[in-house]
Amino acid sequence: MADEDNNVTRRDALKGIAVGLGTSLPVLNTSVLAQTGAAQDGHSHAQAKSTEKKAPYKAKFFKADQMALIGTISELIIPTDDHSPGAIAAEVPEFIDLMISESPAETKKLWTDGLAAMEKLSQTKHQKAFNAASPDQQTAILTEVSKNEMSPKTLEERFFRAIKGMTIDGYYTSKIGIHQELKYKGNTYLKEFKGCTHPEHQK
C-alpha cells in the first residue's frame, strides 16, 4: 500500500507507554500484548495473503450452476473496473452462500426461485442461459429487473433487491471493499497525520 511508511506496529505504539509510566507497568500484561499483537499485525494490513492459492470454495447451499449465476450477477452489480476489483474478487458469492445456507426456508426459496426466474428470463429474451448471454444482454436483463428496486413487486424484482443488498453487504465488508475501493486508512496505528493536501479544498 502506498501509505505503508505511515504505519506503526502495535508493539511500537505501545512501547511508548512502557517508557513513559516507568514503574506503573503492572497493568500492562506483556503476554497479552504479545498474543494480541501478533493477531492484530496480521489483520491490520489489506495486503494479507488470503487470496493466495486457497482450496476452491465448497458451496454449502447453492449448486455449482447457481453459484456461477450468483457470481455473474453480483459482479454485474459491483464489477471489477479501473478503480478496484469487484464482487467475485471480494468473495461475495461465497459470503452469500454462507449467509443463505443459514437463513430461513422462506429466504432460501426466494433465492432458488429468483435464480431460476433469472434463467427463464434470459431464455425467453435471448434464448440463452444467463451465463451464456453477452454482457450487454445480461445488463439488459438487470436493467429490467432493477426498474422498481426501491419498491420491488415481481419475484425477479424482489430477487434483484435481495442479491444487490447481499452484494453490498459482502463487498463493503471485504478487504477489497474497505481498503482498495474505499481506501479506508483508520482503525490502526499511524505515525503522523498530514491533513488536507488538496488545493481544490483550500481555495
Add this chain to the structure above:
Amino acid sequence: MFTQNRRTQSTPVYDVVIVGSGAAGGTAAWVLVQAGLRVAMLEAGPLRKHLVDFPYHDPFPYTDPYRGAREELSKSEEFAKKYSMNGSTPEEPYTTPEKMPYQWFRARNVGGRTMFWGRFANRFNEDDFKGYSRDGHGKDWPISYQEISPYYDKAEVFMGVCGAKENHPDLPDADNFLPPVALKCSDVVIRKAADKAGIPSIRVRRAMLTKAYNGYPACHYCNGCDNGCETHSFYTSAFRQVVPLMEKYPRTFRLIPNAMAHKINVNAKGQASGVSYIDKATGRERTVRGRVIMAACGTLETTRLLLHSNIANSSGMVGRNFLEHLDVGAQAYFPELFFMDREAGDGIGGSHIVIPWFGYFRKDEKRDFLRGFQIEPSSRIRMRPDRNAKRIAGFGSDFKKEVRKWTGARVVLASHGEMLPSPNKFVELDPTVKDKWGVPALKIHHPLEENDINMFKYMKRTYEEIFDAAKGVRIELPDAPDVAGHSIHEMGTAHMGDDPKTSVLNRFNQSWDVKNLFVVDAASFTSGTHKNPTLMIMALSWRASEYILSEMKKRNL
C-alpha cells in the same frame, strides 16, 4: 494512627475521603496524595484493566466469515453497557414527570465519564462568570476569570491540550498548547462555509496528545477514541491519575471500587465524619472515615448524596439551579466533499475545528434569546459507506462510483447552548422509588423553556446559513432539540455563591454549612455557560484541593 489494613473494620481516619473517581475526584486525588495526604477514594464501579477491559480498535469485518452480519464484531456497545447506564435501569432507577423525558448517562467505572468523554478543553471567558451582571438572570460566579486562570493552566499542562492561540473573544487562549492538529479536508470545507456565513472557526482544543508528552505516546490517529485509547494518548482520570497514584503511593492512597456511597455522616459538632457505602460485591454497608469529605460523584449523583444525607442545604438550593446544555444537531452532504480522498485520514477523532459563540461578532443583532452556544462540527471517515448504499439505485461501475461520491461527504453540526436557571428545572428525591439498595431515586425535572426554544430556532437558522454557504444537499434539520441530558453536561445543583443564604458552597467549593465538606464536580457551577464542563471541573477541583491543603496547614480543617 493510620494503618493500611483492608481486612478489618477497625477504621483508619483518612485525611480526605473523595467520593467519585472522574475528572473531579481524580484531580483532587492527584493534588492531595502528592502533597502527602492520606486519601481514600470511593467509586461505584470497578477498575477497568488496560488492554483487557476496552475494545480499542474494532476488528475488521472480513476477519469473520459472516462479516459481522450474524454477531456484532465491535465490542464497544458491550463495554459501554458493562460500565455505564444510559437512562433509568431497574437496579438504579430515576424518575421524571410525565412528558418530560431526561436521558441521564451515568458511568460505573474508575475514571467516571472521562472514560467516555469528547475531550474538548475550552476555557470560560470573563463574561461567562458574570451572566447576572450582563442580563439579570441567574447569578454571577463568586470567582473571576483571573482567579481560575492559573488552574486552567495547571489542568491543561497536566492533561496536554492541543490547540493554538486564536485571539477569539469567546475562548481565551492558553499558554501551553500542544501543537494543533492539521485540518482534515472536511474541516477546511466546513471552515470555508462558516466563513462565508460570517462565522469564524478556530482550531479545536482537545485533551489529545499531538506529540509524546509526560511519558505518554502521541495519538496514533486510529480515530477510535470512543473505544478507549490503548496508548493513553488522551486524558482519562483512571489512567492518568488514579492508576499512577495507586502504584506510586500504595500506602497513602486507597481506591475502594464497587462502593456505592449513599450517605455522608455528620458528627455531633455538625462536621462530616465519613461516608457510608454499600460494598456491591457483598451487599454489606461499610463506612470510611475522613477529616475532609469531597463529593465528586458527578453533578446529579452528588446532589442525590447530599439530599439523602440531608446536609449542606440550609439555603434550600441543593437540587435547584439545575443547568443543562441545549443540544441540537443537523446534517447535510457537502458537494465539495464528494469523492473525498479518504486516504487523507481522520486525525484525532472528531473535528479539528470548533465554532465558538459568534454573538461577539454580531453586536448589533437583535436576538430573542439570551446567552450563546458553541458549534462542534464533525465529519468522519468510516470503514463502510456512511449512508446506506442500498438507497443508491442502479448497478455497475456507476453504482460503485455513486457510493464513493457520497461516502465521507456528510457533515454534522451539533451545538451546546447555555440554558438559564429556572424554578421549573430542578431535581429532588423521589418520594417512593428506590434503588436496589433502598436509597431514594432522583426525580429529574427539566422542561424546555422559551429562551431554550428561541435559541433552538436560531441554531437551526445558523445551520442553514452554513449549509447554504456550502451548497449542502440532503439537508436534515431537527424538529426539536435532543432530549434533555443528551449533552451529558448536567451542572449547577449545589452551586457556589457569595451568600450562604442563597448558595450551597462558598468560593472554594466548600459547604457553607459543613465546613469540612467540599463539592468539586459540576454541581458547584454557578452558571452553565455553553462550554464543555470538564476543564472547569478540573480547575475548580485543583483549586479546592490546594485550598484544603492550606486550610489544613492553618489548622482550620
